[in-house]
Amino acid sequence: MSALLRTLLGALRLRCPACRAAPLFRSPFRMHETCPGCGLRFEREPGYFVGSIYINYAATAGIALAGFLLLQGALTLPRQLLAWGAFCVAFPLFFFRYARSLWLGLDFLVSREGARPPAGIGPEQTR
Numbered sequence: 001m002s003a004l005l006r007t008l009l010g011a012l013r014l015r016c017p018a019c020r021a022a023p024l025f026r027s028p029f030r031m032h033e034t035c036p037g038c039g040l041r042f043e044r045e046p047g048y049f050v051g052s053i054y055i056n057y058a059a060t061a062g063i064a065l066a067g068f069l070l071l072q073g074a075l076t077l078p079r080q081l082l083a084w085g086a087f088c089v090a091f092p093l094f095f096f097r098y099a100r101s102l103w104l105g106l107d108f109l110v111s112r113e114g115a116r117p118p119a120g121i122g123p124e125q126t127r
Contacts, residue, residue, distance in 0.1 A: 003109060011105035014097055016040055018108065024101055031100065042104060052103035056092050059099070064088055 010020040022037035034041050043049065064084045071080060 007105040007109045008102070011101040012098065014101050017105040024104070025097055029096065040108075049100055049103060051107070052096075052099040055102055056095050056099035059095055060088055060091050063091065 006020070007017055010017055013020075014024050016022045016024060016035040016037060018040040019035060019038040022032075022035045024031055024035075024042065026032050031042055033043065064087055067087070068080055068084055071083075075083070
């Protein structure tokens with residue numbers, strides 16, 4: 001299995017991209033600062049997860065646009081706007097965790113620099 005496929009599957013399971021075992025989130029909208037299993041630091045700098053906002057926006061806009069075009073003849077314009085407006089509010093809240101996980105996994109795949117804690121510090125000391 002390729003590294004990209006393993007990374008994407010791990011991201012969809014909301015697991016750490018390094019060890020693929022520990023969960024990324026401690027609650028629905030709150031991430032662990034470091035991996036409970038391997039100590040990988042998730043947010044490397046302020047604003048690190050701005051890229052996940054782009055992923056979330058692209059997924060929301062793409063699905064809404066495709067759905068609008070597919071249902072163009074089936075629903076009237078006001079019903080379409082109401083349905084897709086509600087979707088564009090609800091879907092990003094649902095997809096928030098997956099967008100962060102995908103961003104973290106893809107970034108880990110491309111660049112692993114700065115992700116590890118300093119030598120000699122395990123996961124229990126980095127919390």
